[in-house]
Amino acid sequence: MNKEIILESLGRALESWVRNASAAQLWQVHQSGGLGAVIDADDEVVQVRIVLGGPRGALSDIGKTDGRLPVTEAFLGSQSAAWGTPPVQGSRAREQWFLSSELAQEHARQYLMAEVGEQRDALARFVDGWIAGRGEGAS
Numbered sequence: 001m002n003k004e005i006i007l008e009s010l011g012r013a014l015e016s017w018v019r020n021a022s023a024a025q026l027w028q029v030h031q032s033g034g035l036g037a038v039i040d041a042d043d044e045v046v047q048v049r050i051v052l053g054g055p056r057g058a059l060s061d062i063g064k065t066d067g068r069l070p071v072t073e074a075f076l077g078s079q080s081a082a083w084g085t086p087p088v089q090g091s092r093a094r095e096q097w098f099l100s101s102e103l104a105q106e107h108a109r110q111y112l113m114a115e116v117g118e119q120r121d122a123l124a125r126f127v128d129g130w131i132a133g134r135g136e137g138a139s
């Protein structure tokens with residue numbers, strides 16, 4: 001099994017998940033992390049499915065901000081006037097604000113995409129663990 005192919009498949013699956021995640025899923029990842037993946041691979045085909053809320057692992061903390069809003073292009077862009085002032089961190093009102101703000105959700109997606117790109121070492125650790133669990137060496 002080729003580690004690089006699995007790693008590429010994992011990266012693509014994470015990027016697809018970020019693009020298609022619901023607002024509630026984005027909120028959950030930013031609050032507490034919890035991303036994981038299920039890999040199904042044989043000699044010719046690699047399939048990766050992203051899961052949320054599984055056992056803690058190398059991917060679990062990707063995107064976790066404890067609800068803080070890191071600065072991204074969405075925040076700095078020309079639409080920043082539409083951002084408004086978010087409610088106090090940790091409040092139920094903040095969650096409701098996030099769930100109803102398309103700009104905040106785009107901001108969260110942008111941040112998660114950057115995290116996936118920057119956390120290649122975490123992705124590699126995840127794949128290494130998966131390969132070790134199968135009793136195979138990378139080829």
